[in-house]
Amino acid sequence: MTVDIKIIRAGQMYRYYLRQTVVGDGRRPARTPLRAGLEQAGVPVGRWMGRGLAALGLAPGEEVTEAQLRDLFGERGRHPCADRIETDLLAQGDSPKQAFKAGAIGRRVTVTGVDFVFRPQPTIYLLWALGDEETRLVIEAAHERAIVRVLEDEVAVIRYGTDGIYRVRPPGGLVAARFRHYKARSGRPLLHDHLLLSVKGQRLDGKWGSIHTTALHENTVAASALYNELVAAEVCEALGLATEPRIATPGRRPVMEIAGVPHELIRWTSRRSDQIAACLAELEHEYVTAVDDDGEPRFLPVVSERARAKLNQVAARKTRPPTQSARPLAQLRVWWKASAILTSGVAADVITSLIEHARAAAAAIRARVAAVVDVALAAVDVTATVLDPMVRTRCGGAHRRRPAPLHRVEPTGWKWTPSTGVGSRIHGAFLLDLGSGQGETHRLHRPHLGPLTAPRSNGAHHSRASAAPMRAPPTEWSASDGRTTAPVRTGRTVTVRVDAAAAVRVRARPRAVQRCIDNLIGNAVKFSPADTPVTVVTVETASRRLSVRDRGPGIPPGEELAVFDRLHRGPGTQATPGSGLGLAIVHDLVTADGGSVFARTADGGGAVVGFALPPHAPPPRARRTRPRPR
Structure with a gap:
């Protein structure tokens, strides 16, 4: 899955996000301004995004300041410019209570936001890291547009009415702060954005309400599948590429990746995954063999899915390497290409001309598929996968946890004609x-x-x-x-x-x-x-x-x-x-x-x-x- 989600509470903004997450997952020294910390970490400044910024007097693409993050996420959901609003009103002679109330947007909340992490599929961010400048800009633009489309148009809902019984798409849009990171903890390329999404949103009557965070959690798998589809479709159309099914994990369904990008390059970037998997195996063995003081098993002899998820988090923390020295993106791209040539096992000419290699593979696929694929039958089968009513009526919400389909065919203008x-x-x-x-x-x-x-x-x-x-x-x-x-x-x-x-x-x-x-x-x-x-x-x-x-x-x-x-x-x-x-x-x-x-x-x-x-x-x-x- 290429989308992760985590709840943001008011205290976490000070203890974790402002000190570590927004500065490249490193650690910002005390009394260091946010912009200076971002420059030291080698990552760009945060940017505001979302259609709900106009109601707050902000514009998409504006730089995110530390004071704005503190007010919106750290002070239980106040206006990003609450400090300036209070100062202006106090200067005009308003009482402190009136000034404080003017800086509020809706009711005060404990859960102030949600941290979404969006990252493209491995073959796409490998093209972003090893391709030319045009390829990098196309992938970044597709990545940003897919994030906005998924969250504002497909996932987020706002509640109102008694006990929040009414749920609608936020009519005024969402408000989010985006922080882009370029690499993983291992130093390998990993384009990903931390999207700090505020739970504040305007209702139909213009009042401020709260985004339904439970719905965000329930639709994370669907959001990941839609995000992958949108990014891959735009990248393939803009760069002349194609996707193909690949078996990422033996025994599981294939995943769609960009054709022509060798799988050895994916293995080259997944060194951290191998370390987590080895540590997870040891933790699972300790889990099933643990006994109490009386010699009785402490847990079940089989690791449940919930326990495995917790153990996976523990394994990720135990194997987490220290933050490496910061480098500009241009230097990172040169270092990544040299490292891939030396250690990935892929031929140097393939790495240096990866985008041309992928385009040649796409041309071969189109020539082969055009002669043998029955689009009509494929549309029927895929529609049966996506629209199976059993998933909604019998599984009681379990469809959100089922594996997403490999691809989706939208037969626009196509009509089933039994006479052919x-x-x-x-x-x-x-x-x-x-x-x-x-x-x-x-x-x-x-x-x-x-x-x-x-x-x-x-x-x-x-x-x-x-x-x-x-x-x-x-x-x-x-x-x-x-x-x-x-x-x-x-x-x-x-x-x-x-x-x-x-x-x-x-x-x-x-x-x-x-x-x-x-x-x-x-x-x-x-x-x-x-x-x-x-x-x-x-x-x-x-x-x-x-x-x-x-x-x-x-x-x-x-x-x-x-x-x-x-x-x-x-x-x-x-x-x-x-x-x-x-x-x-x-x-x-x-x-x-x-x-x-x-x-x-x-x-x-x-x-x-x-x-x-x-x-x-x-x-x-x-x-x-x-x-x-x-």
Whole structure:
């Protein structure tokens, strides 16, 4: 996560922030003015930012003074220029009480602000550190704009009314002091901003209220994901770069990084992370083996997530190195480049021309992706990840702690048209019988909103026992098309074979069948080499099965059922683009109509994935009974 959050209380502004944080995480000597301390630390002066500055008589980009920080954050939320206001009013003859009241903005508070730390992704701040001056300025500008967009437009809310029951976006904007730092404690490059956000904000009626700090904490993960997306999008567009998925931690989902920046450079900057990880392992061992005076375990034998977070903070403090000597940014950039050439293991020509190397990688990705990526199917899968209602209705807020999606596709101007693609050619042979008066279902039903992993039955064909079959209009599979060859939206040619002597009547939702076919085709195209065929469909009259075969790596033994789990990634497929939801959606839609799905390794290589639907049986006619005579 690239965004950290910490509460600021009135006393902490004096004890910690004014002495250490704002001066490059060092230590400002006593009786040293703030500006002099910043110059000694080699970091720029703080700047005001936010749309709420106009109400306080300040302007974005103005220098932050020590007196302003003391008044706004140290004196329980007073006006940044409270000292000047009181002095002017006292000179005009006002009483001290009136002058003090005039310097207040709303009620006095104990929690005066929030310290947000924003830092770009590693590959972006490596380009900032090792690239040219133009690259540095573009990244810094994208970094600043993303911070304002995330906080003011997406995260912060202000409360008013009894017990703060009403919550709205701050109509007058926010007030924050930004302090930029250039390096980590290890001396390696780490562009990050400490954003001291005031909890004061104007309500709709013009009065001053408080920003809801609980909402800030709850949305930190979402804010981090949005910030990463905004920065990466602007940097890629301005510099001609592209992103690619990378596995940062084994066993976890990939993260999106700038293509062309070697991973060895990220390892070069993460020396501090390795030290914290080693210390954390020792602390966890001490935690699980600790005993009291009676020899009984003091804690649980397993380290909980909350305990691990606390231990990680302890490990960070124990391994924290002393502050290094201050250097100007220009000298730091020269030293970083020399150090990377000598110690990172990356070729010197790659480091000296890192931005050109990244642009070449982006051009190669665009040329490769343009021919194989189906943007429409990707938009459907990613939308299912982001907008899954189960996350909001069943998890009770836990969605804010879930891993953020790798990327977000905004299909602006794109409309789902079932009449395009091979799936529609197959679906075109499905003759709808809506005589029963049942309409077509357009929304995902309850069985689709199940847990991330559900128990599977033993066997190649399986369905969830808990998902009751849903009533769906009957659909006919027609064998009149025989054999067809048609291009998919990706440009690939797919062979369609219908092995059925006559139409097969099943009960299924037409839109659901269309979606399942498209997902199976997209999955087959994704895992098949570009020069191999894809046999799209085989409809068997007896078993009413529809299958798709590819010529890809196949399915490892024992993984036949797991491929239908959400977010499942098989061995060797972690770097394959996709959301990991395509086959899971097929499973949920098919089982919702009482069908089953199957997957196996094909004879001669590749995989066969498909589904079977139950036959349509007309409802039994009700027996007419005569009333019994009285």
